[in-house]
Amino acid sequence: GKGNYNHFMQKEIFEQPAVIGDTLHAFINPATRTIKLPEMPFSFDDVSRLTIVACGTSFYAGMVAKHWIERYAGLGVDVDIASEFRYRRPPLPKGGVALFISQSGETLDTLAALRYAKSKGQKIVSIVNVAESTIARESDAVLLTYAGPEIGVASTKAFTTQLTVLACLAVTIGRDNGTLSKDEEAAIVNALTELPKHAAEVLHHDDAIRELAINIADARDVLYIGRGLGYPIAMEGALKLKEISYIHAEGYAAGEMKHGPIALIDQSVPIIVIAPSDELFEKTASNMQEAAARGGRVIFLSDAQGLAKLGDIASATVELPKVADFVAPILYTIPVQMLAYHVAVHKGTDVDQPRNLAKSVTVE
Ligand code: M6R
Numbered sequence: 001g002k003g004n005y006n007h008f009m010q011k012e013i014f015e016q017p018a019v020i021g022d023t024l025h026a027f028i029n030p031a032t033r034t035i036k037l038p039e040m041p042f043s044f045d046d047v048s049r050l051t052i053v054a055c056g057t058s059f060y061a062g063m064v065a066k067h068w069i070e071r072y073a074g075l076g077v078d079v080d081i082a083s084e085f086r087y088r089r090p091p092l093p094k095g096g097v098a099l100f101i102s103q104s105g106e107t108l109d110t111l112a113a114l115r116y117a118k119s120k121g122q123k124i125v126s127i128v129n130v131a132e133s134t135i136a137r138e139s140d141a142v143l144l145t146y147a148g149p150e151i152g153v154a155s156t157k158a159f160t161t162q163l164t165v166l167a168c169l170a171v172t173i174g175r176d177n178g179t180l181s182k183d184e185e186a187a188i189v190n191a192l193t194e195l196p197k198h199a200a201e202v203l204h205h206d207d208a209i210r211e212l213a214i215n216i217a218d219a220r221d222v223l224y225i226g227r228g229l230g231y232p233i234a235m236e237g238a239l240k241l242k243e244i245s246y247i248h249a250e251g252y253a254a255g256e257m258k259h260g261p262i263a264l265i266d267q268s269v270p271i272i273v274i275a276p277s278d279e280l281f282e283k284t285a286s287n288m289q290e291a292a293a294r295g296g297r298v299i300f301l302s303d304a305q306g307l308a309k310l311g312d313i314a315s316a317t318v319e320l321p322k323v324a325d326f327v328a329p330i331l332y333t334i335p336v337q338m339l340a341y342h343v344a345v346h347k348g349t350d351v352d353q354p355r356n357l358a359k360s361v362t363v364e
Contacts, residue, residue: 007351009152009244013337014203016157020330021196022146023161027168028193033186035168035175040141042123044075044173047097051122052079053113054101055361057155057239058162061101061127063232064329065166072188072326073174082109083364086116098122101166103150103158104360105133114138127165129158143169152352153359154243156337159236160199163330167192191324195331198321202334205318209335212299212316213342216270222247223261224336225254225291226274227284229329233274237336244344244354254287265296272299272336276320276328277306285310301335 005011027035044050050069052062059081066077080090082100086109092098098117102110105128114135118124126139129147136142145161171188174180180188216222222241224234235251242249252261254273265271271291275284285306292298292313300307300314303322311317318335344351 006345007152007341009154009156009341009351012150012152012157013334013341015148016160016334017196017200017203019147019157019161020164020199023164024192024195026144026146027165028189030193033189035171035185035189037143037168037172038141040125042097042140043176044097045177046095047075049076049078049093049096051092051096051098051117052077052101053082053085053098053110053117055082055107055109057159057236058101058103058110060232060236060239061159061162061166063235064163064229065170067229068167068170068326069173072170072180073177074179075173075177082107082113086113089116092117092120092122094121096122098124100124100126100135100139101162102126102133102135103129103145103147103155103162105130105135106360106362107135108362108364111135111138127162129161151359153354153357154240154340154351160330160333163333164192164195167326167330187324188326191327194323195327198323198331199334201321202331205335206338209318209338210342212318213339213346215297215316216247216339217245217343217346219247219268219270221264222249222270222272223264224249224251224272224274225257225284225287226251227254227280228278229325230274230276230280230284230332233329233332233336234272236333237272237274237340240337240340241343243357244340244351245347245349247343254284257287257290262290262294265291265294267295267297269296270299271296272339273301273314274332274336275300275302275306276325276332277303277322278325278328281306289313301332
């Protein structure tokens with residue numbers, strides 16, 4: 001049941017500190033501060049390139065993973081939407097590994113992509129939330145997310161636990177191939193271990209985000225921008241808003257604004273800026289300033305340091321704890337989920353069962 005919550009989605013958002021913790025617990029040895037994934041019947045050391053395929057929110061998890069695995073494990077990653085991948089029938093490297101991400105483990109396009117990759121001799125790894133699912137059964141190795149059943153059509157805790165598993169995978173690949181030192185692994189493990197606590201802190205902003213949502217509920221279009229690890233989170237934020245509030249929203253790489261989307265900006269367009277104070281902060285901040293200068297209503301998600309620098313040009317801010325760059329995308333997901341949730345509640349839409357959507361897309 002929903003317990004004390006009004007919707008499953010709300011309950012699932014609030015479960016995130018616990019289920020991220022459960023997922024970490026399965027893969028991290030707290031004594032040695034090291035990550036231990038289940039044995040896999042092949043080694044990533046022999047792999048020259050990794051292919052990741054998924055749909056929807058799970059695809060955005062794949063985008064984050066591409067960034068992590070390339071940056072922290074030095075392994076090139078191709079990431080694709082299953083419905084594109086399966087019909088393009090791309091050539092795949094001999095002895096390659098393909099990774100499929102799916103909450104349900106039943107998404108038809110993802111399954112078809114898996115079968116294609118298998119027919120091309122790829123080793124198949126999947127990250128699923130349902131251990132007995134078809135995708136899990138047809139994989140050579142399965143990494144589980146410990147999100148528990150996700151009922152709301154809009155994916156929330158499945159996404160942040162997928163990211164948690166993918167973070168552990170990226171660190172494992174990087175450690176095993178020598179890209180990541182013991183100290184770097186320990187630092188990331190520390191940051192991951194603190195995530196449940198930080199996620200709980202973000203949930204404390206619920207009332208403030210509910211207030212903020214009132215000013216977005218009347219918008220026709222909403223833009224989400226971010227760079228690097230913040231870019232997929234911008235996409236995810238926009239998808240959440242579209243799905244449950246029916247407001248048109250787009251996520252963009254902040255650097256793309258001047259290549260087109262900035263033309264959309266006027267006083268009526270809220271721009272959600274995802275900008276932890278990392279190495280790309282100044283770049284994203286200048287895109288934010290450009291948007292503000294054109295009258296856009298900027299909602300700025302950052303940490304104390306970022307807000308101290310530029311908080312005053314925003315029409316609203318959400319302050320997140322300062323965390324290691326690596327884990328920031330997991331944390332910054334939570335306020336964009338909450339924002340979409342409160343906008344939808346304010347508009348009175350069916351949050352858990354949005355129109356035209358199914359929880360598990362088992363048809364094309
Ligand atoms: O079960 P899956 O992870 O394979 O589902 C993929 C998408 O259908 C799913 O993430 C969808 O985009 C959600 N409704 C997003 O909130």
